[in-house]
Amino acid sequence: MVDVIGGSPASALIGQIVTLTDLLVFLGITSPSSAETAIATASLKSAEGAVIRLLQYNPVMAVQTEFYPQTDFSQIGNNGVWEVNSSQAYRRELSGVVSTELQVKRLPIREFDEDGANGIDLRIDYDGRSGTKTGAFATETLKVEGTDFWPNYDQLDSNGYKVAGDGILRSQGSWPSQANSVKIIYVAGYTPTELAGEDTVIDASPIRESVIEESVRKFKTAWSRRKDTTGHGTGALTSESLGDYSYSSDGAIIKQLMGSSYDVMASTADRLESFINFGGMIAL
Numbered sequence: 001m002v003d004v005i006g007g008s009p010a011s012a013l014i015g016q017i018v019t020l021t022d023l024l025v026f027l028g029i030t031s032p033s034s035a036e037t038a039i040a041t042a043s044l045k046s047a048e049g050a051v052i053r054l055l056q057y058n059p060v061m062a063v064q065t066e067f068y069p070q071t072d073f074s075q076i077g078n079n080g081v082w083e084v085n086s087s088q089a090y091r092r093e094l095s096g097v098v099s100t101e102l103q104v105k106r107l108p109i110r111e112f113d114e115d116g117a118n119g120i121d122l123r124i125d126y127d128g129r130s131g132t133k134t135g136a137f138a139t140e141t142l143k144v145e146g147t148d149f150w151p152n153y154d155q156l157d158s159n160g161y162k163v164a165g166d167g168i169l170r171s172q173g174s175w176p177s178q179a180n181s182v183k184i185i186y187v188a189g190y191t192p193t194e195l196a197g198e199d200t201v202i203d204a205s206p207i208r209e210s211v212i213e214e215s216v217r218k219f220k221t222a223w224s225r226r227k228d229t230t231g232h233g234t235g236a237l238t239s240e241s242l243g244d245y246s247y248s249s250d251g252a253i254i255k256q257l258m259g260s261s262y263d264v265m266a267s268t269a270d271r272l273e274s275f276i277n278f279g280g281m282i283a284l
Helices: 020-027 034-055 205-225 251-258 266-271
Strands: 002-004 062-068 078-084 089-095 101-103 121-124 149-151 162-164 168-171 182-188 237-241 246-249
Touching: 020 034, 020 205, 034 205, 034 266, 205 266
Parallel strands: none
Antiparallel strands: 002 062, 062 182, 078 089, 101 168, 121 182, 149 168, 237 246
16 A cells, blocks of 8 residues: 555655656747657656666655565474463564564654654554455554664654655564465655755655656657657557648557667666665565
């Protein structure tokens, strides 16, 4: 579950980091034709997707829900301890590969969003089953930040809220080994001001600049390969008419003209190295 704060669902990549209007400005296009709009839209979507895959997360501030661990370690070299809650005693299995650190997927963890809302809701239910069981992750499973767990906060944002750049949560004792027994709802990512490089504390502008540069590159590549109105070459144009001129484009062909949607320039990868969630690649 992902909800973009003040925006559209995170699954709709286009327009989150850079808007189509912004891209057209950088391209110097003030009155875009239908062909320019179609190719710019596809270029932006492809570029944002490529950058997000490189980072290993969507950098736009959002509320994120995740379950951990995503691998069941309870049967790997296990031992156990007895614990109790308000209604029962139970044996908690421990594993040698489970640690006191939990790496979340989205960076950076924020204490609160821009409006001082949300924060971190972390619950542990050893029979939680990713929340599919009736009554799972009830109120009594809620853990207390600063007592049971704490993010690896390393700075304050311009609103004075704490930020954990590495996305690590530490626990008082080892995290559970049962798959999907930890549920965390947290705020993570960068604000529009931070992405624009206009914040006084956090500068995430390299991410936005990279999306723009990659979008421009993909647009120019596709545009140079398109079929123009004289009919030379092959490209995205599938139909046209004289008289009242009309244009029809093939989205699949546009994607082919841009090249791979997974590739980014080496300069982009270098620029974004400090923003990549390397830990998320091996998160349990």
